[in-house]
Amino acid sequence: MLDETNSGNVLVEVRDLKMHFPIHAGVFKKRVGEVKAVDGISFDIFEGETLGLVGESGCGKSTAGRAILRLYDITEGSIKIDGVEIGPTPQPKLREMRPTMQMVFQDPQASLNPRMSVAAIIGEPLDEHTDFSKKEKREKVLGLMDAVGLNRDFANRYPHEFSGGQRQRIGIARALALNPKFIVCDEPIAALDVSIQAQVVNLLEDLQEEFGLTYLFISHDLSMVRHIADRVAVMYLGRVVELATREELFRAPKHPYTQALLSAVPEPDPSLEEKVERILLEGDVPSPSKPPKGCNFCTRCPQVMDICKEIDPTGKEIAAGHQVACHLYADT
Amino acid sequence: MADGAEPVLNVRDLNTVFKTRSGSVHAVNSVSFSLKPGELLGVVGESGSGKSVTMMSLIGLIPSPPAQVSGTGVEFGGMDLLKASDDELRRIRGARIGFVFQDPMTSLNPVFTVGYQIMEPLRKHMKMNKADARRRAVELLELVGIPDAERRLKDFPHQFSGGMRQRVMIAIALACDPEVLIADEPTTALDVTIQAQILELMHELRAKLGMAVIWITHDLGVIAGIADRVLVMYGGQIVEHAPVKELFQHPKHPYTRALLKTIPSVRGERADRLEVIEGQPPILRAAPTSCSFSARCEFCFERCLNENPPRFDVGHGHDTACFYDFDANGPRHQPNMAMTQLAGGVGDAG
Numbered sequence: 060m061l062d063e064t065n066s067g068n069v070l071v072e073v074r075d076l077k078m079h080f081p082i083h084a085g086v087f088k089k090r091v092g093e094v095k096a097v098d099g100i101s102f103d104i105f106e107g108e109t110l111g112l113v114g115e116s117g118c119g120k121s122t123a124g125r126a127i128l129r130l131y132d133i134t135e136g137s138i139k140i141d142g143v144e145i146g147p148t149p150q151p152k153l154r155e156m157r158p159t160m161q162m163v164f165q166d167p168q169a170s171l172n173p174r175m176s177v178a179a180i181i182g183e184p185l186d187e188h189t190d191f192s193k194k195e196k197r198e199k200v201l202g203l204m205d206a207v208g209l210n211r212d213f214a215n216r217y218p219h220e221f222s223g224g225q226r227q228r229i230g231i232a233r234a235l236a237l238n239p240k241f242i243v244c245d246e247p248i249a250a251l252d253v254s255i256q257a258q259v260v261n262l263l264e265d266l267q268e269e270f271g272l273t274y275l276f277i278s279h280d281l282s283m284v285r286h287i288a289d290r291v292a293v294m295y296l297g298r299v300v301e302l303a304t305r306e307e308l309f310r311a312p313k314h315p316y317t318q319a320l321l322s323a324v325p326e327p328d329p330s331l332e333e334k335v336e337r338i339l340l341e342g343d344v345p346s347p348s349k350p351p352k353g354c355n356f357c358t359r360c361p362q363v364m365d366i367c368k369e370i371d372p373t374g375k376e377i378a379a380g381h382q383v384a385c386h387l388y389a390d391t
Numbered sequence: 392m393a394d395g396a397e398p399v400l401n402v403r404d405l406n407t408v409f410k411t412r413s414g415s416v417h418a419v420n421s422v423s424f425s426l427k428p429g430e431l432l433g434v435v436g437e438s439g440s441g442k443s444v445t446m447m448s449l450i451g452l453i454p455s456p457p458a459q460v461s462g463t464g465v466e467f468g469g470m471d472l473l474k475a476s477d478d479e480l481r482r483i484r485g486a487r488i489g490f491v492f493q494d495p496m497t498s499l500n501p502v503f504t505v506g507y508q509i510m511e512p513l514r515k516h517m518k519m520n521k522a523d524a525r526r527r528a529v530e531l532l533e534l535v536g537i538p539d540a541e542r543r544l545k546d547f548p549h550q551f552s553g554g555m556r557q558r559v560m561i562a563i564a565l566a567c568d569p570e571v572l573i574a575d576e577p578t579t580a581l582d583v584t585i586q587a588q589i590l591e592l593m594h595e596l597r598a599k600l601g602m603a604v605i606w607i608t609h610d611l612g613v614i615a616g617i618a619d620r621v622l623v624m625y626g627g628q629i630v631e632h633a634p635v636k637e638l639f640q641h642p643k644h645p646y647t648r649a650l651l652k653t654i655p656s657v658r659g660e661r662a663d664r665l666e667v668i669e670g671q672p673p674i675l676r677a678a679p680t681s682c683s684f685s686a687r688c689e690f691c692f693e694r695c696l697n698e699n700p701p702r703f704d705v706g707h708g709h710d711t712a713c714f715y716d717f718d719a720n721g722p723r724h725q726p727n728m729a730m731t732q733l734a735g736g737v738g739d740a741g
Contacts, residue, residue: 115582252437257653257665286655323587324657325612343552
């Protein structure tokens with residue numbers, strides 16, 4: 060685990076990343092606006108660490124994850140992975156760089172081809188990026204299956220023969236096939252049952268240790284993020300509102316949204332539950348196509364001030380490695 | 392709740408079997424429980440544990456065939472719901488038993504206004520005229536905290552956000568003042584901040600209306616905050632049943648104990664490693680002849696493989712279907728008495 064003082068090597072550097080999707084309407088499909096799914100986020104991910112990215116649905120966390128891997132052509136900003144700028148790189152060129160960066164998807168059912176056997180699914184990246192012989196490939200695939208805890212005998216079975224947790228293991232094995240450095244895990248456990256979630260999270264942790272992986276762990280499940288992440292970024296409406304180490308963020312959240320979000324998590328212990336002070340947020344998240352003037356959170360913030368409705372706060376470092384974008388901390 | 396109160400709903404030995412071409416699935420296996428007036432009964436379990444199917448079976452929402460629902464009885468308001476005709480059931484559903492489903496988008500009709508959908512049960516069940524139904528609909532929307540209710544009656548479901556839609560669903564379920572509200576994962580599709588709003592709303596509504604609620608969820612955190620009593624389901628059976636504090640403080644079934652250990656918390660100590668329950672939930676091809684949790688249980692011994700454990704009464708209104716006695720740290724030597732008592736229900740000793 061890394062020290063807060065940014066001593067490790069930066070593996071992923073994201074600066075002012077914007078991902079806007081155009082809205083077309085009318086007979087001529089005129090461009091009438093845009094959904095600002097990700098609206099200027101910046102952070103670093105250090106080698107070997109796990110950065111948790113949390114937020115509610117629609118806050119842009121998945122879009123951010125996909126944009127960082129350049130699954131989209133981004134609107135603006137810079138992304139450096141392992142020192143290489145990939146922001147403006149055209150897609151064909153990106154293909155060659157894909158082995159260092161991989162993704163584990165949310166829905167293990169939808170992300171596995173039902174007509175391919177497990178061995179073929181896990182081996183597909185190898186067909187594309189290596190010139191292994193058939194035998195080498197088979198060895199590698201079986202090795203990967205061992206690594207993620209799948210029985211070797213199931214290599215020729217098809218995805219429908221597996222349970223959700225096992226399917227997610229197949230997805231993880233596929234992501235590992237090319238020895239990546241950086242893996243974006245987009246809600247990898249959201250579709251799984253509680254008792255299976257823990258299995259997959261432990262597996263991800265073991266693999267991180269074994270292969271020295273760096274994760275961007277996207278999730279809406281704050282308690283799981285607290286478990287797996289070293290540092291946590293909280294997103295709201297396309298922006299990162301707070302970024303801090305796990306301990307800092309869960310012990311002393313600074314941004315009013317983070318505070319409300321943490322207080323809303325139900326406590327699985329009735330005696331503790333009674334002590335939790337809830338901050339109930341009013342209303343819903345505004346549409347990312349029409350974010351409010353000033354701070355994005357000003358429409359729901361319990362501590363809103365006049366300045367919040369006028370000026371958009373920028374991220375400020377209020378302690379070592381603790382960034383908050385809120386006017387409450389403007390002076391510190 | 393007083394122990395002597397007459398239950399509003401008493402389910403005895405309910406079984407649901409799906410007959411499919413590839414064999415039968417025993418989704419619900421001799422489930423018995425009762426619901427007292429004004430209490431909130433939480434039902435937890437993983438997907439496939441039979442929690443939704445149980446509730447849908449008892450009010451006849453499962454199409455038959457393929458399903459076969461059988462049991463000793465489902466008593467509700469002096470009637471046996473298992474023997475009730477379709478017409479009788481239709482008069483009960485929506486009027487005396489309300490239902491809130493998991494996904495607020497798919498359970499509202501997109502082509503009718505929200506106002507129409509709230510007024511529908513009022514006009515059908517309560518025989519209200521249009522003006523009265525309308526007035527009541529506005530009242531209901533205000534009750535569930537939708538601002539500008541009058542105007543929003545004319546809106547369609549897609550004009551509401553997820554949390555607001557779920558409020559509309561709750562308003563519809565509450566329309567005819569049901570005695571029992573069955574909420575099937577009502578907050579699972581919602582974000583935590585919205586979920587907190589809905590849970591708060593539920594607290595208020597229960598205080599105001601005093602109905603009995605069955606709250607189905609897989610989230611133990613939600614249960615801890617809202618329930619009075621909890622049923623834990625696994626493999627289509629109730630494996631543990633206890634008042635909420637008792638369950639969280641002294642879980643007696645290995646599944647509940649393991650489940651409580653696997654979930655991390657955002658507060659308190661952070662464990663270095665998550666505890667896991669190895670293995671997979673069972674596939675329910677036949678009626679259970681052994682403990683359904685035995686394959687994943689660290690306390691499993693011979694008896695568990697040969698016999699399906701009945702529910703043993705362990706005191707404090709707590710029972711568990713397990714042959715292992717955690718108080719004695721060894722096999723349970725209690726006589727198999729719980730079964731007869733439970734089958735008879737709490738308020739029905741004869």
